[in-house]
Amino acid sequence: MIFVVDPHSGVPLFQQLMEQVKLAIAAGRLQPGDALPSVRSLAVPLGVNPMTISKAYNLLQREGILDHRPGKPLVVAAIAEDQLGARRLSQLEKALRPAAALASQLAIEPDEAVALYRRLLSATKES
Amino acid sequence: MIFVVDPHSGVPLFQQLMEQVKLAIAAGRLQPGDALPSVRSLAVPLGVNPMTISKAYNLLQREGILDHRPGKPLVVAAIAEDQLGARRLSQLEKALRPAAALASQLAIEPDEAVALYRRLLSATKES
Amino acid sequence: MIFVVDPHSGVPLFQQLMEQVKLAIAAGRLQPGDALPSVRSLAVPLGVNPMTISKAYNLLQREGILDHRPGKPLVVAAIAEDQLGARRLSQLEKALRPAAALASQLAIEPDEAVALYRRLLSATKES
Amino acid sequence: MIFVVDPHSGVPLFQQLMEQVKLAIAAGRLQPGDALPSVRSLAVPLGVNPMTISKAYNLLQREGILDHRPGKPLVVAAIAEDQLGARRLSQLEKALRPAAALASQLAIEPDEAVALYRRLLSATKES
DNA sequence: GTGGTCTAGACCACA
DNA sequence: GTGGTCTAGACCACA
Numbered sequence: 001m002i003f004v005v006d007p008h009s010g011v012p013l014f015q016q017l018m019e020q021v022k023l024a025i026a027a028g029r030l031q032p033g034d035a036l037p038s039v040r041s042l043a044v045p046l047g048v049n050p051m052t053i054s055k056a057y058n059l060l061q062r063e064g065i066l067d068h069r070p071g072k073p074l075v076v077a078a079i080a081e082d083q084l085g086a087r088r089l090s091q092l093e094k095a096l097r098p099a100a101a102l103a104s105q106l107a108i109e110p111d112e113a114v115a116l117y118r119r120l121l122s123a124t125k126e127s
Numbered sequence: 128m129i130f131v132v133d134p135h136s137g138v139p140l141f142q143q144l145m146e147q148v149k150l151a152i153a154a155g156r157l158q159p160g161d162a163l164p165s166v167r168s169l170a171v172p173l174g175v176n177p178m179t180i181s182k183a184y185n186l187l188q189r190e191g192i193l194d195h196r197p198g199k200p201l202v203v204a205a206i207a208e209d210q211l212g213a214r215r216l217s218q219l220e221k222a223l224r225p226a227a228a229l230a231s232q233l234a235i236e237p238d239e240a241v242a243l244y245r246r247l248l249s250a251t252k253e254s
Numbered sequence: 255m256i257f258v259v260d261p262h263s264g265v266p267l268f269q270q271l272m273e274q275v276k277l278a279i280a281a282g283r284l285q286p287g288d289a290l291p292s293v294r295s296l297a298v299p300l301g302v303n304p305m306t307i308s309k310a311y312n313l314l315q316r317e318g319i320l321d322h323r324p325g326k327p328l329v330v331a332a333i334a335e336d337q338l339g340a341r342r343l344s345q346l347e348k349a350l351r352p353a354a355a356l357a358s359q360l361a362i363e364p365d366e367a368v369a370l371y372r373r374l375l376s377a378t379k380e381s
Numbered sequence: 382m383i384f385v386v387d388p389h390s391g392v393p394l395f396q397q398l399m400e401q402v403k404l405a406i407a408a409g410r411l412q413p414g415d416a417l418p419s420v421r422s423l424a425v426p427l428g429v430n431p432m433t434i435s436k437a438y439n440l441l442q443r444e445g446i447l448d449h450r451p452g453k454p455l456v457v458a459a460i461a462e463d464q465l466g467a468r469r470l471s472q473l474e475k476a477l478r479p480a481a482a483l484a485s486q487l488a489i490e491p492d493e494a495v496a497l498y499r500r501l502l503s504a505t506k507e508s
Numbered sequence: 509g510t511g512g513t514c515t516a517g518a519c520c521a522c523a
Numbered sequence: 524g525t526g527g528t529c530t531a532g533a534c535c536a537c538a
Contacts, residue, residue, distance in 0.1 A: 071523030100247035120227035325538030354501035364502040374481035
């Protein structure tokens with residue numbers, strides 16, 4: 001389970017982490033009950049302050065996506081899959097909707113827009 | 128020429144404004160030489176601080192997209208169309224790229240993703 | 255609008271603050287739209303690090319109880335009253351339920367328990 | 382003699398255990414001289430680390446509530462009844478005091494609060 | 509002025 | 524070992 005963050009992206013580090021955890025769950029790479037890497041074990045290789053990781057984990061807990069038992073590592077909550085995994089398409093939809101609105105505002109033909117998207121998809125490799 | 132901003136969107140107001148001006152130009156709704164609404168006339172209906180509008184206009188000027196002649200209203204620069212209008216597709220590409228990456232990370236088939244996008248496009252009306 | 259925290263209570267400071275804000279809203283001392291004291295203006299008199307206040311405010315925002323517009327002070331969200339104000343009795347119920355279970359487990363007669371509660375209520379002054 | 386713990390309640394497991402033992406004594410379900418279940422026999426069904434149970438028992442010993450004779454099981458101390466059984470009302474008072482303060486802060490009338498408590502008491506069955 | 513992020517480092521409770 | 528809290532202090536974006 002490897003996460004990556006980019007300190008220059010402008011997106012806060014803790015948010016990048018949250019998104020990656022959510023993505024891993026949605027994609028099934030993290031299953032309910034799976035333990036997450038410990039705060040410290042993540043902080044070192046990422047070159048990030050442990051508190052930043054802690055913040056991300058903490059918020060995911062409050063969202064009910066992670067589950068914590070004192071003294072134990074955080075695990076993916078049972079509900080998380082319902083919340084995230086089952087709705088993969090609706091997540092993609094949320095990302096695509098603005099791109100649909102944009103095409104329309106730019107008066108780009110649907111066929112042209114779709115062709116562009118298809119091209120981008122084939123250029124993307126599963127990372 | 129009406130702009131809309133959403134103070135809850137998380138995107139800074141001045142950035143939302145900049146994007147909307149660029150969009151209007153790219154879509155041809157604003158042509159080179161066209162005057163932009165004055166800071167005040169925009170600030171009131173939007174419920175936004177005039178300084179925020181001013182900031183957006185200033186940055187657009189620095190980017191060479193707007194043109195200012197003392198005592199006259201801001202106008203769309205001649206180059207603007209080249210910069211923005213001609214690259215409509217590349218703007219859409221910028222919006223679609225993350226959606227391509229997401230589909231891949233969620234292990235959604237390209238065909239399924241493309242179908243979803245096509246559906247969203249036909250559901251979108253020019254606003 | 256005065257908040258008080260007790261660093262020795264064992265309850266985390268940020269949690270004490272969150273509860274007090276919620277209480278103030280539930281009691282109507284803070285109305286939707288009302289601005290909260292700024293992070294800094296609260297940190298000094300309470301002798302608490304600004305980040306601790308910030309954390310409390312931040313979480314209340316995520317819970318939808320506070321509302322933020324960049325550059326402006328935090329205000330009580332419109333929904334907050336629905337969430338908190340309208341349910342005053344149910345909040346009290348949540349606090350009383352364990353005390354009801356306890357009386358039962360200690361085999362204390364309801365009349366005796368009620369009498370005790372009544373006595374405590376009259377001893378308590380609106381602070 | 383059955384204890385129950387909830388790892389999600391936020392209250393540390395060892396504390397939940399301590400409270401339950403105290404309660405059982407206060408309610409007379411455990412009498413002076415009665416033996417407590419062994420650490421192991423408790424750890425397994427509760428799904429709790431034996432060290433956690435041990436910690437709870439140890440602290441109860443320090444408080445003079447349990448009594449230990451090498452090689453023998455832990456028993457309820459003679460004083461325990463005095464300490465706990467006799468003060469049933471004061472235990473309930475400790476639980477009710479915050480509920481009294483809360484009613485006051487929420488500006489709920491004493492009569493209303495008392496009525497609510499009475500209702501909860503009659504709804505509660507000895508478990 | 510407003511709140512938000514991050515680090516470095518200390519300290520704590522729990523298991 | 525696990526995560527959680529807090530401080531002190533720097534720095535940033537926004538209005």
